[in-house]
Amino acid sequence: MSWTVAGHIGAEAPQITVADIPDVARGAAILGAGGGGDPWVGSLMAQAALAECGPVRIVAPTELGPDDFVLPVAIMGAPTVIVEKPPAGDELVRAFAAVERAVGRKVTHVACLEAGGLNSMTPIVTAARTGLPLVDGDGMGRAFPELQMVLFTLDGIPSSPMAMADEKGNTVVLDTIDNHWSERIARSATVDMGCSASIALYPLTGEQAATALVPGTLSLARDLGALVRRSRAEHRDPAEAVADHAGGRILMRGKVIDVQRRTVAGFARGTARLLGIGADEGREIELAFQNEHLLVTELGSDGRAGEVLASVPDLVCVVDVDTGEPVTTEAMRYGFRVTVLALPAHERWRTPAGLELVGPRYFGYDHDYRPIEG
Secondary structure, eight states, rough: OEEEEEEEEEEEEEEGGGGGGGHHHHHHHHHHHTTOOOOHHHHHHHHHHHHHHEEEEEEOOGGOOOOOEEEEEEEEEOOHHHHHOOOOOSHHHHHHHHHHHTTOOOOOEEEEESSTTTTHHHHHHHHHTTTTOEEESSSSSSSSSSSSSHEEEEEEOOOOOOEEEOTOEEEEEESSSHHOOOOHHHHHHHTTTTSSSEEEEEEEEEEHHHHHHHEEEHHHHHHHHHHHHHHHHTTTTTHHHHHHHHEEEEEEEEEEEEEEEEETTTEEEEEEEEOOOGGGGTTTEEEESSSSSEEEEEEETTTTTEEEEEEETSSSEEEETTTTOBTTTTTOOTTEEEEEEEEEGGGGGHHHHHHHHTTTTTOOOOOOOOTTTT
16 A cells, blocks of 8 residues: 655655545554544544645655754643644644754754554644645654653664744743653643643654654554444455554453552553453453553463563554554453454664663663563
8 A cells, every 4th residue: 555646846755645544543553552632633633734735745754865864753741631622723833933043953853752542643743734744754663651752762863952832822941961851841731731741752853763663654554543444344354464464362352340540750551451341351451651562471270460462562453353543541441342463663662772762661660671582
């Protein structure tokens, strides 16, 4: 599957149009591992921007030149809050412009910080409203809850100058000593801004972006979203199709019997318990999440945690058992019938440095990482 192609100066170039948005948002929400924001909110934002400003040109990371200047964008905060308090409309562009002023240089390309139903859409919105091309890649290959959890950190690339903007008109620019401090200070500011803020950060040279971005994220999201749509129309199991395409596996099909969720320090934290259905009848599992799903554990007959089925940095994804539509952590409800699947993380997250940054022990779980492949 290829992007829409339209005439541009001197050549034809791929572009994202309004028609692409449902598939991209659906697939990105799957890659978001339960986080990265609500795909419906993100789709509305992107469709409105594209309808008003026109299609966005797509470039591969390998097409970037050494003189290019790339800036990722996202929305930071608790997904439960963002659903109820969506952006007013100009926050992303204001944060974007604040970084340009701080650096003293105009950005040439927009990039995606993380995959997710909302945060795959924010760079599309920004690219449409600034008229800049969008790089087909992201900083994670999935979504993670904290700002320093990007491949840029592994490459020693600083997150600042970083800018934050809220719907009230406030703009904050941070210049921090390292990426962990960016997360710490920005999280506090986000809470004061109402638990959500639009952000622009990790300014990159073209050379840095070409090596630090996970390539093809938006294309993969579009392909996964289209695969779910086609599988549903052909009466095939969408979750199995996604697992086969992405090299993952199904962990369980079940009914949600309990959800414990709270907003703490700018995160949506909690657990969900699922009782197996069909071939999985008699099984029970628990999902633990912090914006994104972090851990899946098999529960014994006494309700105690047993075998770890999957954990960060691998992707734990939840989709509706019938439609294959992704179910985010903030949308999970009692009675939902879902399929839980696991997809492999980008290879760099499986290195010792990657696991130190995003592995299970970072989040306080007392076990070593084991790839889902076994």
